[in-house]
Amino acid sequence: MINADPHELRKFSALAHRWWDPTAEFKPLHQLNPLRLDWINSYTQLRGKRILDVGCGGGILAESMAQLGAQVKGIDLASDALSAAELHRLDSGVMLEYEEVSAEALALREPGAYDAVTCMEMLEHVPDPGSIVSACAKLVKVGGWVFFSTLNRNLKSYLFAVIAAEYIAQMLPRGTHDYARFIRPAELSSYARAAGLHLHAFKGVSYAPMSQHFTLSDDTSINYMLACVRV
Numbered sequence: 001m002i003n004a005d006p007h008e009l010r011k012f013s014a015l016a017h018r019w020w021d022p023t024a025e026f027k028p029l030h031q032l033n034p035l036r037l038d039w040i041n042s043y044t045q046l047r048g049k050r051i052l053d054v055g056c057g058g059g060i061l062a063e064s065m066a067q068l069g070a071q072v073k074g075i076d077l078a079s080d081a082l083s084a085a086e087l088h089r090l091d092s093g094v095m096l097e098y099e100e101v102s103a104e105a106l107a108l109r110e111p112g113a114y115d116a117v118t119c120m121e122m123l124e125h126v127p128d129p130g131s132i133v134s135a136c137a138k139l140v141k142v143g144g145w146v147f148f149s150t151l152n153r154n155l156k157s158y159l160f161a162v163i164a165a166e167y168i169a170q171m172l173p174r175g176t177h178d179y180a181r182f183i184r185p186a187e188l189s190s191y192a193r194a195a196g197l198h199l200h201a202f203k204g205v206s207y208a209p210m211s212q213h214f215t216l217s218d219d220t221s222i223n224y225m226l227a228c229v230r231v
């Protein structure tokens with residue numbers, strides 16, 4: 001059985017035409033992107049590297065990594081989101097490749113093929129995140145980096161990431177996130193260790209609503225990222 005939630009894929013496909021509007025539903029991803037791109041690039045110089053972006057959506061991160069000189073492939077299961085990514089790629093002239101395939105299926109076809117794998121803001125949208133983490137670990141070379149970002153699960157993250165972001169500030173459409181699928185750092189750690197990944201660093205991502213800026217922080221209580229190395 002495929003590890004995907006059809007409702008989630010429909011939701012992201014339905015918003016495909018809005019993906020590259022920096023003022024629309026994906027504004028937070030546009031705001032976050034320079035920060036996460038720098039963070040990833042600080043671990044693995046992207047130029048010349050073969051990178052896989054799992055759950056790439058409309059390609060915000062994938063395209064920016066290609067612009068830094070990486071050879072990027074983006075995969076997703078939301079067809080219309082991938083079409084938006086491909087159309088934007090044609091417009092921007094950036095060289096990268098997209099494919100509609102699951103991480104698990106690609107891991108069988110291309111094990112150890114990538115210098116680094118990114119899987120950002122995606123794990124909290126799938127039924128079995130451990131299976132995605134395991135596939136990411138299989139896809140990267142030994143010694144390669146794997147980067148995840150997701151949402152912590154606690155009262156604070158519920159209040160900020162669901163109630164405030166979706167209902168009060170309306171930064172995100174209602175129903176964007178299902179709190180039950182948020183992932184505690186300890187849970188992500190155990191998925192990563194079970195997949196043969198060495199945990200290198202957790203980093204918090206904080207949002208300042210007044211300035212509408214994301215910054216890196218040591219506070220992992222809401223949004224956080226994890227950098228791992230395949231051992």
Ligand SMILES: C[S@@+](CC[C@H](N)C(=O)[O-])C[C@H]1O[C@@H](n2cnc3c(N)ncnc32)[C@H](O)[C@@H]1O
Pocket residue numbers: 003004005008009012013029054055056057058059060061075076077078081101102103119120121122125126
């Ligand atoms: C919040 S978006 C994040 C997009 C991108 N990673 C970013 O951070 O800019 C979540 C993405 O995960 C994708 N997704 C959900 N389930 C998936 C699955 N099982 N396999 C691949 N992609 C999936 C959705 O279609 C959507 O594009």
